[in-house]
Amino acid sequence: MLTVSCGKCGVALRVDTSKLNPASPLVKCPKCGGVNRIKLPETSSVSAPSANEVWGWLVVHDEAAASKTFDLRLGKQVIGRISFSNPADIMIETADKYMSRSHCVIEVSLSKTGTPAFVLSDPGSANGTFLNENADSRLSPYDQVYLNDGDVIQIGRTQVVLKTRKLADNQQAAEKAVANNDYLKTIIL
Numbered sequence: 001m002l003t004v005s006c007g008k009c010g011v012a013l014r015v016d017t018s019k020l021n022p023a024s025p026l027v028k029c030p031k032c033g034g035v036n037r038i039k040l041p042e043t044s045s046v047s048a049p050s051a052n053e054v055w056g057w058l059v060v061h062d063e064a065a066a067s068k069t070f071d072l073r074l075g076k077q078v079i080g081r082i083s084f085s086n087p088a089d090i091m092i093e094t095a096d097k098y099m100s101r102s103h104c105v106i107e108v109s110l111s112k113t114g115t116p117a118f119v120l121s122d123p124g125s126a127n128g129t130f131l132n133e134n135a136d137s138r139l140s141p142y143d144q145v146y147l148n149d150g151d152v153i154q155i156g157r158t159q160v161v162l163k164t165r166k167l168a169d170n171q172q173a174a175e176k177a178v179a180n181n182d183y184l185k186t187i188i189l
Helices: 171-179
Strands: 002-005 012-015 026-028 035-037 056-060 069-072 075-081 090-092 104-110 116-121 129-131 152-155 158-164
Touching: 056 171, 069 171, 116 158, 158 171
Parallel strands: 075 090
Antiparallel strands: 002 012, 026 035, 056 069, 056 158, 075 104, 104 116, 129 152, 152 158
C-alpha cells in the first residue's frame, strides 16, 4: 500500500500499487473525482535465481570419452567417473582409470550484481586436475581457481571444457562452440 495526496483536493489516498497498470498508473480521487498519476516505487529488475537455473555447461571434449554436456547450477558440484556405489553430482562415463569417482569440484556462485563465478578445486584426487593443458598447472588440495569461459579442465586423462551463458545462450550453442574449437591433446600422466 502506498499513501499519496490528491493533486486537486489534497486528500490522502491509500493506493494498492499491485492493482495498478504499470504502463498507466492512474487513481481517481473518491472525494473530488480528480485523476492522479501515481509514481510507482522502483522494483529491482534482478529476480532471485532459481535453484534449477543453468549458469554454464561442462562439455566432455576428449579423444577417449564420449561427448556429453552437463548443466552447471548454483552450488558445489562434485565431478568424477561414473559410479553407482559412490555417485558424484556430475558422473562422466569413461574408462579413464586415472579419473576418481569424486575427482574435483566446481562451485557456482553469484556476485551481488548477479554475475556467476565458477571456482574449481581438487580436494586430493590421486592423479590430479589440470587447467588449460598445462602440465605445471596441477591443482593442489588447497587451490581454488576461478574459471573463465573456454577453460579446459583435465580430470585424470579426460578433458572437459567450461562454457558459460556469457558466450553461449544454450546447451546446443555450448556444444557447437566446443566442437568447432581445436583444443590441444591430453596431458599424459
